Amino acid sequence: MPDISIKIFDIIIKFIYGGIISLEKLENSVVFDLLITSNELNLDELVELLQTHFVDNNDSWLRRNFSQVHLISYQTKNFRIIQEFCNEIIAKYSNTIFKSESFPTLPEDTLISIVKQDSSQLEESKIWQYVIQWGKAQNPTLPANLDEWTSDNFLTLKTTLKNCLPHIRYFSISSEDVFEMIFPYQQILEPKLWSDINSKLLAPNKPIASTILPPRKILNETLIAPNSLSSNIITDENALKISSWIDRRESRLTKYTKNNPYEFKLLVRGSRDGFNVKTIYEICDKISNTVIVLKVKDTGEVLGGYIPCRLDKNKDEWIYSQDSFAFSLKTKNSILSRVKNFDYAILNYPQQLKLFFGNTLCLVGNVKTDKECCSFKSKVSYDKPVRSEKFINSNLGDKSDFNVEEYEVFTVSKKINL
Numbered sequence: 276m277p278d279i280s281i282k283i284f285d286i287i288i289k290f291i292y293g294g295i296i297s298l299e300k301l302e303n304s305v306v307f308d309l310l311i312t313s314n315e316l317n318l319d320e321l322v323e324l325l326q327t328h329f330v331d332n333n334d335s336w337l338r339r340n341f342s343q344v345h346l347i348s349y350q351t352k353n354f355r356i357i358q359e360f361c362n363e364i365i366a367k368y369s370n371t372i373f374k375s376e377s378f379p380t381l382p383e384d385t386l387i388s389i390v391k392q393d394s395s396q397l398e399e400s401k402i403w404q405y406v407i408q409w410g411k412a413q414n415p416t417l418p419a420n421l422d423e424w425t426s427d428n429f430l431t432l433k434t435t436l437k438n439c440l441p442h443i444r445y446f447s448i449s450s451e452d453v454f455e456m457i458f459p460y461q462q463i464l465e466p467k468l469w470s471d472i473n474s475k476l477l478a479p480n481k482p483i484a485s486t487i488l489p490p491r492k493i494l495n496e497t498l499i500a501p502n503s504l505s506s507n508i509i510t511d512e513n514a515l516k517i518s519s520w521i522d523r524r525e526s527r528l529t530k531y532t533k534n535n536p537y538e539f540k541l542l543v544r545g546s547r548d549g550f551n552v553k554t555i556y557e558i559c560d561k562i563s564n565t566v567i568v569l570k571v572k573d574t575g576e577v578l579g580g581y582i583p584c585r586l587d588k589n590k591d592e593w594i595y596s597q598d599s600f601a602f603s604l605k606t607k608n609s610i611l612s613r614v615k616n617f618d619y620a621i622l623n624y625p626q627q628l629k630l631f632f633g634n635t636l637c638l639v640g641n642v643k644t645d646k647e648c649c650s651f652k653s654k655v656s657y658d659k660p661v662r663s664e665k666f667i668n669s670n671l672g673d674k675s676d677f678n679v680e681e682y683e684v685f686t687v688s689k690k691i692n693l
Contacts, residue, residue, distance in 0.1 A: 283309050290321055298328055299574045299666070303336040307344075314353050326356035333575045334606040338364065338510070342377035345385050360606065369395050371510060373405040379412030383438060390442045393492050396533060399444045400452035406443065407460060410436045421459055433463035440464070447490045450476045505541045508568050508577060508683055513604050514539050517566055520600060520611055521581060521687065536690055539566065543684035550643035555684060556588040556625040562686055567630075568604075569642070569682035577604040578650075578661055580632040581687075588625045596620035601632040603661040616656040633657045642679040649676045 279287075286309060290296045298306055310325040329337055337344050337360060345361045348354040364372060369389050372378060386409055389395070390402060410432050411417055417428055433440075445468070448457065453472060461469050471483040504511055518537045519530040542565070543558050559565055565586070568579035580601040584594050599620045603610040612635050614620045622631030631637045633656025639647035650662040652673035666675035 279312055280308070283312050287313065287316070287318070287321075290318075296321070296324070298325075303329075303333050303575065306333075307340075310354075311347065311351075314351055319353065322353050323356065326354060330356055330360050331605045331607055334360070335508075335510070335577070336575065337361075338371050339375055340377055341372050341375050342380045342382070342385070346382055365389050366392055366394050367396075368510075368512060370397055373397075373401075378405070379409060381409065387439050387442060390439055393489075395491050398452075399447045399491070400449070400456050403443055403448065403452075403456055406436060406439055407432075410439075426462070429460070429462035432460070436463065442488070444488045444490060445472050445485075446475055446487045504539055506539070506568070506683055506685075507544070507546075507681055508570050509604065511535070513568075513577070516604065516609060517579075517581065517602070518687070520602070521598075525611070537687045538690050539685040539687055541683060542686055543682075545643065545679065545682045550679065550682070551641050552628040552630050552638050553625065555630060555638075556586060559586050559684055559686075560588040561585050564687050566685045566687055567638075567682065568685075569638075570680045572643075572678040572680040574666070574677070576662070578602070578636055579604070580636055582621055584621060586621075586623055586625075586630075591624045591626050593619050594621040594623050599632065601636045601657055601661050610659065610661050612657040612659045612661050614656060615654075615658045619656045635659075635661055638679075642682060644678065646676055646678045648679060649674050651675075 282305065286296060286301075301309075306325060306328070310322060310329070313321040313325060337357070341361070341364065344357060348357040348361055365385075365388060369392060372381070372389060386406070390406060395402065413435050414431055417431065418424055440463070445453075445457070453476060457464075457472070464472075468485050471485040474481055474483055475487075504514055506514075509517075514537070515531045515533075515535050518535050519525060521537065522531075524530045542562070543555055548554050548558065555567075563583060563585045565582045566579060567582070568577060570577055578601070581599055582596075583598045584596050595617055596614060597617050597620075599614045601612045612632075614633065616633065619633055622629055622633075622637075624630070628640045629637070634651040634653065635657040637649045637651075639645065639649070642648050650660060650666075652660045652664065652667060652675075654660065662675050666677070667673060668675060
């Protein structure tokens with residue numbers, strides 16, 4: 276019998292005897308502990324429900340805690356849904372793992388499986404840098420200044436990375452990056468490999484003894500000038516999805532999958548600039564093509580919308596738009612709600628501290644504390660609701676209200692093709 280906390284025991288008892296479970300107000304760490312305990316008790320139905328809940332509604336937490344999630348999921352037979360999620364992240368979005376807070380604690384086997392991936396879209400020099408970063412994290416006593424390293428220090432790092440280094444595609448790294456990034460750490464490479472790397476750069480057609488791994492399978496898409504997404508809420512793939520919706524590329528065959536043609540420039544962040552709707556109007560006045568994203572408190576939902584027209588801090592009016600939309604972002608089955616009543620697309624009411632996408636997504640007052648933000652089930656101006664019926668407050672008709680944990684506003688503009 277596993278050691279079960281009172282909180283988790285109470286949740287499980289209610290599920291067993293009443294078939295009822297409410298996850299909205301639970302911390303994600305508690306829900307994950309609940310998942311582990313449910314599996315230990317062979318509650319297969321609850322295990323599947325909790326995995327689906329995580330992948331559909333709280334994938335950002337899974338990414339941030341990827342090291343722990345990946346390790347536990349592969350130690351457990353029944354975590355098939357989360358295992359598939361981890362496999363997709365490793366195959367397609369390894370960059371999110373490298374940038375996560377839990378990256379230094381990644382198990383060696385997981386790091387090797389990532390580095391071995393043919394489909395990684397990262398530059399080889401970046402992969403090298405992350406591998407070095409991981410190796411240093413396993414040896415915190417190594418000097419911070421590389422100039423102070425001894426031969427023993429390099430040997431320590433070499434020993435730590437001995438199973439990972441053979442999978443780096445050294446011969447896909449440019450001469451400039453070899454000099455800047457690999458040369459300082461040449462002592463952790465076998466002398467023959469280091470010699471062959473230099474020989475290949477100086478005489479590309481000369482045969483060498485070292486194994487040349489094939490280059491990674493970079494997708495052949497139009498090269499777009501890159502930018503770094505500055506967000507505490509959405510990921511690069513979320514931004515790709517929003518960009519696809521902006522350009523009405525919603526089918527599997529036409530949606531953007533790797534290179535985002537839009538730049539997302541952060542204008543407003545609640546934790547930095549304030550949580551009052553007035554702040555949005557003040558900073559975004561006369562700016563068009565904005566995307567608002569917000570993380571709902573307690574539920575972890577990521578809701579938002581696209582405003583192609585200009586907001587105006589001096590007018591209270593309904594704004595006409597044929598292209599605005601609201602959304603709910605999930606790993607699978609995200610919700611896109613397009614405007615259908617063009618005359619009532621965006622409620623621009625700065626004097627009343629209101630900013631509405633019809634009645635599908637409504638921001639009011641202080642979005643963090645007032646609990647006046649809401650979403651309606653009825654489809655008046657947009658073609659579908661963005662929140663589940665389970666959030667509807669029966670005392671408020673078809674309305675669900677909520678507070679916001681964090682929100683961000685971006686201006687989006689087309690990048691320049693290189």
